[in-house]
Amino acid sequence: MPATERAPASPVTPMLLSIGELSERTGVPTSALRYYDEIGLVRPAARAAGRRRYAQSAVRDVGLILFFRDIGFSLTEIGRFIAGERQGRREMIDHKLAELAERQDRIEVARTALEHGRRCPASDPMKCSRFWSIIEGRLHGLSAEESHERAH
Numbered sequence: 001m002p003a004t005e006r007a008p009a010s011p012v013t014p015m016l017l018s019i020g021e022l023s024e025r026t027g028v029p030t031s032a033l034r035y036y037d038e039i040g041l042v043r044p045a046a047r048a049a050g051r052r053r054y055a056q057s058a059v060r061d062v063g064l065i066l067f068f069r070d071i072g073f074s075l076t077e078i079g080r081f082i083a084g085e086r087q088g089r090r091e092m093i094d095h096k097l098a099e100l101a102e103r104q105d106r107i108e109v110a111r112t113a114l115e116h117g118r119r120c121p122a123s124d125p126m127k128c129s130r131f132w133s134i135i136e137g138r139l140h141g142l143s144a145e146e147s148h149e150r151a152h
Helices: 019-026 030-038 056-068 075-083 086-119 129-139 144-151
Strands: 046-048 051-054
Touching: 019 030, 019 051, 019 056, 030 051, 030 056, 056 075, 075 086, 086 129, 086 144, 129 144
Parallel strands: none
Antiparallel strands: 046 051
């Protein structure tokens, strides 16, 4: 080929990842990645011979899913968050914060009850009159917290 002629430029194709490579880069099992595809969270960019091929950006997408799972979002909530609009995302954050505050309150009540059980003067919670008064309060519609406060 003469020096003035050039080979036709090949189109630049982004490197696609196999599902195994995506799994290795994210630490997420391939079975979970297939499920993420089924529910629309992380879609392959293409299929080659029936096999999923993912864009490099899928690593970041899976990282986003892992982060949201770590902070308490379900996969359904993650899907809505990703697909949502800015205002909807803010509402989801507010809802999740309220949910976490409620869960934290329940954990504190549970911790208090368990700490009482550990140091109970009856030495066995099943023989403790306070324990049974808490159970009785729950049977009468009080919350665990209300029942515990009433017993003390």
